[in-house]
Amino acid sequence: MIEDLRRLEEDALAAILAAVDADELEQIRVRYLGRREGLVSGLLRRLGSLAPSDRPAAGAEANRVKKAVAAALEGRLEQVSATEVHGGGDPDLTLPPRRKWRGTIHPVSRVIDDIWAIFRSLGFTRARGPEVDSEWYNFVALNTPLDHPAADEQDTLYLGRGLLLRSHTSPVQIRTMELYPPPIRIIAPGMVYRRDTYDATHTPAFAQIEGLVVDEGVTFVDFKATLAEFARRFWGPGTRVRFRPSFFPFTEPSAEVDVKRVIVREDGTEEETDWIEIMGAGMVDPAVLENVGYDSERYTGWAFGMGPARVALLRHGVRDLRLFYENDMRFLAQFA
Numbered sequence: 001m002i003e004d005l006r007r008l009e010e011d012a013l014a015a016i017l018a019a020v021d022a023d024e025l026e027q028i029r030v031r032y033l034g035r036r037e038g039l040v041s042g043l044l045r046r047l048g049s050l051a052p053s054d055r056p057a058a059g060a061e062a063n064r065v066k067k068a069v070a071a072a073l074e075g076r077l078e079q080v081s082a083t084e085v086h087g088g089g090d091p092d093l094t095l096p097p098r099r100k101w102r103g104t105i106h107p108v109s110r111v112i113d114d115i116w117a118i119f120r121s122l123g124f125t126r127a128r129g130p131e132v133d134s135e136w137y138n139f140v141a142l143n144t145p146l147d148h149p150a151a152d153e154q155d156t157l158y159l160g161r162g163l164l165l166r167s168h169t170s171p172v173q174i175r176t177m178e179l180y181p182p183p184i185r186i187i188a189p190g191m192v193y194r195r196d197t198y199d200a201t202h203t204p205a206f207a208q209i210e211g212l213v214v215d216e217g218v219t220f221v222d223f224k225a226t227l228a229e230f231a232r233r234f235w236g237p238g239t240r241v242r243f244r245p246s247f248f249p250f251t252e253p254s255a256e257v258d259v260k261r262v263i264v265r266e267d268g269t270e271e272e273t274d275w276i277e278i279m280g281a282g283m284v285d286p287a288v289l290e291n292v293g294y295d296s297e298r299y300t301g302w303a304f305g306m307g308p309a310r311v312a313l314l315r316h317g318v319r320d321l322r323l324f325y326e327n328d329m330r331f332l333a334q335f336a
């Protein structure tokens with residue numbers, strides 16, 4: 001009996017040493033020390049079959065084994081739970097707790113949302129088109145011949161068989177006018193692609209927002225007034241807007257639009273920024289209207305294309321456009 005007890009003790013200690021977690025130790029405790037089914041209790045139940053003179057020694061040995069196994073269990077439990085919680089050693093109470101992860105709207109998306117909200121309140125609807133488009137929609141229908149520099153392989157990412165990654169959101173003008181008769185008042189945000197250098201002011205994929213209005217009697221004055229209203233709502237009442245003559249194949253006349261903002265310093269004094277270009281724009285070329293089957297004698301329109309990432313740069317005083325497209329969370333988390 002005493003030998004049996006010692007063998008049990010040896011087995012139990014070996015199992016305890018090999019155990020890796022609290023669950024396993026609990027199973028070992030039940031197996032050896034469990035009151036009903038435990039192996040030590042099982043042996044003790046045979047105590048009555050021993051000669052009365054052998055019983056005290058066997059009983060004492062059984063108690064010693066019980067205590068030894070219980071102590072070994074406790075010691076090992078301390079070891080494995082230390083490993084489970086903090087990889088061994090003492091916990092470092094100075095460590096910060098794990099932060100809750102909260103998503104935020106990307107700063108470029110937020111600019112798009114804010115611009116869209118203003119135009120929506122002015123009666124515009126939202127439109128979109130595919131990022132993979134054809135030469136017809138991206139260039140030809142927009143009055144841009146395929147031998148124009150913009151259509152060159154140096155600038156545009158061609159996919160073969162007349163398909164390409166759209167180089168601007170202007171093809172959405174064509175797609176919208178093909179689907180709907182005038183009046184048209186749309187805002188079309190989306191990603192565009194160019195074979196560009198990758199530097200602080202250029203990225204090969206970037207967001208654009210297209211605007212288009214077509215109706216009877218629409219003039220450049222409507223355009224200037226709408227743009228001025230937009231700029232003042234977006235950048236503040238003191239904002240000034242300037243139109244510089246420019247050229248785009250799909251507008252005549254064409255303009256580049258600059259804004260000059262008023263910044264209020266902390267001491268209350270005001271400061272005007274430099275003129276900053278925000279968009280290309282113009283009156284829709286009659287040839288474009290004819291390409292979608294609109295009567296260019298009856299209808300006129302204006303359009304613009306704007307870069308929301310550049311607007312986000314201004315808004316946040318960021319100098320490098322790439323930061324907005326690399327999605328490094330250390331950068332983006334600032335805009336929470």
Ligand code: DAH
Pocket residue numbers: 167168169170210211248250251279280281282302303304305306
């Ligand atoms: N599509 C032009 C570009 O990507 C921007 C532009 C200029 C859009 C004039 C227009 C516009 O709608 O009228 O550079």
